[in-house]
Amino acid sequence: MLTGCAGTAAHMERPAVIARPDASSHADLLAAVRTALNAASVTLADGALTQDSLLLIESERPQDAEGRLLQGRETRTPERFRLVLVDSRCVLIHERTLRRYELRKTVCTSVPVAGRS
Numbered sequence: 001m002l003t004g005c006a007g008t009a010a011h012m013e014r015p016a017v018i019a020r021p022d023a024s025s026h027a028d029l030l031a032a033v034r035t036a037l038n039a040a041s042v043t044l045a046d047g048a049l050t051q052d053s054l055l056l057i058e059s060e061r062p063q064d065a066e067g068r069l070l071q072g073r074e075t076r077t078p079e080r081f082r083l084v085l086v087d088s089r090c091v092l093i094h095e096r097t098l099r100r101y102e103l104r105k106t107v108c109t110s111v112p113v114a115g116r117s
Contacts, residue, residue: 037094
């Protein structure tokens, strides 16, 4: 987990994507999301955060004892994460809590922000 210096680093943050996705970077991302959500089980697509700097995690839909989805409206909002580049470090930000998780085994690259040249 990344601590401290959040205020000074904010102006140097750039939206980022995972530049060289592999098993190690996927495990790094998965561990950070599990920690952030305090969840033992989280499923991520292999290409998560490789095309976009935003990651949405939806809660599992409730099921009955036989594995059938229960009827009803899902009222929980997805958890949102942003990947940013701070200097040369990949940092995952959990938007609800604003906690930061450095992805130490992951190589990121910045992505252009729409409207900027």
